[in-house]
Amino acid sequence: MASAGRAAEAQSAGRHRDPALQALVDKVVDDPNPNPGAFLLARDGLTDRFGAAGVADRATRMPMAPELKFRAGSVTKTFTATVVLQLVAEQRLRLDDTVQSLLPDQVRTDNALSSAPITVRQLLNHTSGLYDYIDGLLPHFRSLDQYWPREQLIGIGLAQPRYFPTPGTRFRYSNTNYLLLDLIVERITDRDLRTNLERRLFEPLGLRDTSYPLARTTIGGAHVHGYADVSFLLPNAPDATRFDVTGVSPSEAGASGALVTTAADVTRFYRALLQGRLLPEPLLRTMLTDTVPATGSAPPVVAYGLGMYVYATECGLAYGHGGTAPGFQTFALNTRDGHHQLVAHTNWNSLVDSGIDKDFWAAFQQGYCSDPR
Incomplete structure (x- = not known):
């Protein structure tokens, strides 16, 4: 060193x-x-x-x-959002598409996606109202190096009530929003976010x-x-x-x-x-x-x-x-x-x-x- x-x-x-x-x-x-x-x-x-x-x-x-x-x-x-907006530019996604329509398998009667629709725009600007999974990690903590599956983190975020019931009405920062965007990118491109970041940003820019x-x-x-x-x-x-x-x-x-x-x-x-x-x-x-x-x-x-x-x-x-x-x-x-x-x-x-x-x-x-x- x-x-x-x-x-x-x-x-x-x-x-x-x-x-x-x-x-x-x-x-x-x-x-x-x-x-x-x-x-x-x-x-x-x-x-x-x-x-x-x-x-x-x-x-x-x-x-x-x-x-x-x-x-x-x-x-x-900002990197994740840029990939999402590139998909919008390619007309493969719209800012007003709803999470419920893009990720129907994530909607359950007992989770936070079961009520008012949330759009891609509201995920990007943190107006979805979704609970921040970071606030719910402690009961699941075992060690600093433990692996956290994305599905587990999304599940923690969706299991709690929304911070406010009507999306788009105010700002409330929530990391859960960007894990859902990750899943949306993967579904649309049939490639994981890492591959999209590498091909769309890291390699073209020489990062x-x-x-x-x-x-x-x-x-x-x-x-x-x-x-x-x-x-x-x-x-x-x-x-x-x-x-x-x-x-x-x-x-x-x-x-x-x-x-x-x-x-x-x-x-x-x-x-x-x-x-x-x-x-x-x-x-x-x-x-x-x-x-x-x-x-x-x-x-x-x-x-x-x-x-x-x-x-x-x-x-x-x-x-x-x-x-x-x-x-x-x-x-x-x-x-x-x-x-x-x-x-x-x-x-x-x-x-x-x-x-x-x-x-x-x-x-x-x-x-x-x-x-x-």
């Missing part, structure tokens, strides 16, 4: 280390914050600047660097460091290690508040958050998307402007489109997504034309709802609006 760390440092040396970004990430890792490491990568056209602080691996002391792979969490949702693992709990190549507070799950674990959870099974997230990637690949994807290279312009406009108020989200989030957050920053509207996976937290923000971009990452989070990581939250907002030096 030491050699991988040196290679990452060497690559970072070819970029401009920006004092303003560096000051922000230094604050993220300063005591008493529990974050082992953090980075900010800003891209303006062909120019990159960054700040990186702390370590990517506490055991080897490998320095944090923006070239390392990490689990991207819900940033995955060589991006993958969609489900069964694999390890990350290949030089990567960030993620740390979390597992004291409520594994109270006897050593160093339970900063426990290495890198080996958690990505099957727990699936289409809602299983992506492994790098900052460079994230910026390449969003730039291609926002510059109209992945979707026809009218459909891209719908993705960004067919929004609902993101009720309950912390500022600068103001709205949610079709797999895309809208952020009202001090320097104007930004588009992208945040992502949390056990031990990892990421934000990707972009201007409408994809010219100015920021990826922010830290390798710690709390598995319990203990509030916002204030210094990291400030870092991604201030970093996005910082001027190039």
Whole structure:
């Protein structure tokens, strides 16, 4: 791992280390914050600047660097949504098609699909009202590396009552929505989501460091290690508040958050998307402007489109997504034309709802609006 760390440092040396970004990430890792490491990568056209602080691996002391792979969490949702919208562009799917018509075998008299119809659009923008299966995982937990079948996760999400009875009336973030989209993509294309992501996005865009693992709990190549507070799950674990959870099974997230990637690949994807290279312009406009108020989200989030957050920053509207996976937290923000971009990452989070990581939250907002030096 030491050699991988040196290679990452060497690559970072070819970029401009920006004092303003560096000051922000230094604050993220300063005591008493529990974050082992953090980075900010800003891209303006062909120019990159960054700040990186702390370590990517506490055991080897490998320095944090923006070239390392990490689990991207819900940033995955924009990738999944793009595949769905490509199927819309190909006229193989309509935004107003209902889940009940597309997945009739999922409808049962005793589950949440038995009442008012839910559309593909409402899955994409989190207005379905469906219960978030993440909130119901704890009774089923056995170990961090256990494999979670998609059918089990969907079943957990559909077994509970809806958050509200009438779809489309308000926003309520639910990962269950994107597992159903995964199933819809598979039914329509007769290929799993991984194959669709690889053929439609990863390969055409040259995202060589991006993958969609489900069964694999390890990350290949030089990567960030993620740390979390597992004291409520594994109270006897050593160093339970900063426990290495890198080996958690990505099957727990699936289409809602299983992506492994790098900052460079994230910026390449969003730039291609926002510059109209992945979707026809009218459909891209719908993705960004067919929004609902993101009720309950912390500022600068103001709205949610079709797999895309809208952020009202001090320097104007930004588009992208945040992502949390056990031990990892990421934000990707972009201007409408994809010219100015920021990826922010830290390798710690709390598995319990203990509030916002204030210094990291400030870092991604201030970093996005910082001027190039």
